[in-house]
Amino acid sequence: MLEIRGLAAAINEKPILKGIDLTVPDGEVHAIMGPNGSGKSTLGYVLSGREDYAVTAGSATFNGIDLLDMEPEARAAAGLFLAFQAPIELPGVNNANFLRTALNAIRRSRGESELDAVQFLKLARAEAKRLAMPDDMLKRNVNVGFSGGEKKRNEVLQMALLRPKLAILDETDSGLDIDALKIVADGVNALRGPEFSALVITHHQRLLDHLVPNRVHVLLNGQIVRSGGPELAKELEKRGYGDLIAEAA
Template identity: 85%
Template sequence: MLEIRGLTASVGGNDILKGIDLTVPDGEIHAIMGPNGSGKSTLGYVLAGREDYEVTGGSASFNGIDLLAMEPEERAAAGVFLAFQAPVELPGVNNANFLRTAVNAIRRAQGEEELDAVQFLKLARAETKRLHMPDDMLKRNVNVGFSGGEKKRNEVLQMALLKPRLAILDETDSGLDIDALKIVADGVNALRGPGFSALVITHHQRLLDHLVPHRVHVLSKGRIIRSGGPDLAKELEKSGYASLIAEAA
């Protein structure tokens, strides 16, 4: 379970999060929506431990673990995964080697045996096939020369291999066509079940058509101003945020 209470945070001296209260029960997918500049990505970065994002108050825990007291790599080892809105390129770093190193680091932290090269490639190829990714993507450098859709699929591939307990998707649907959007959603849905929760940050209701979240939360000016079921996203698609923001003012 993800439990956030009174979370405040700043970036470069500017207050962004101004008191977030949010609970994501075990096994549930929750969506975060809101206008640009409302603090959606900041919330994801704070939970993942990205540097330069200063927590100024409140708490955040996952399955009883104090996330805010942990280094980013410790959060990853505990099962927290962040899919970036704009995945970075890593020239000179082979994708398969990068993924195997990440998978084995998590396995070591969780007391499991590491995968040798043959075991890993068998697993990785099965996942690339499921995600409709060509095998040669494993041979390329991480995200170098990848299209926008390929970069997002590579993020979902990482998630599928790492099997996190909490996945934070920061606008992973941004810039995707309909087919790629469904592949991203299918990657998340494949992990659904007890022991997996997700916080999906998105501008678009169309992703939620495939994911069908348990709850939708609207963030504005650093605060959650309304929460509801999946129909809330459809309401926002029709009417926008203005009326909700006006009501919350």
């Protein structure tokens, strides 16, 4: 699914990623953990094509195609999805219109017919209900006046509608209470299958109790310093990153 080799990236000429190697096979969920400032969010942004990051070395291929050469919308069309850590507010843009525009853009690129307003609303209402989102969230402006938890659920709603092949969830669990956390995890679990993979960026073991990863990677100062099974997350929860930071120093 995803192959990252020696990936290095900088913002304003300041290196953030310093040679990442990572393979996420089809159907697997991998967690990325690490202290603040280690480059976790940058990895998500670079993979999804944010323009202010400059890739200085390495490669990233997605189902065999060179990801780094593509426009953000082409990456989305190919099946990549980034759930934002801080979802962006779009004043003046109706959430339902936004979701339908996005879904139809993706459907067009897949050669599928576009959904009209009625077809779309039926689908969106069903998905929103599964995520325990009130109907009026579809009528409001995108993320404007949403609570932190509502914004995160709106991200998961987008993911559920767009049905990506690879989802990158950037701290989607932060700011969620236990119930919301479970709903979000269930949303991701519902997509799991041989043709869906996920890269879950998180600070906490908690999410991984509900969304059990195949592999856990620790990102430190722009490099993956350790990888392991789900038990690695439990170990980090107990002992923190102190030992790893000491090892790296």
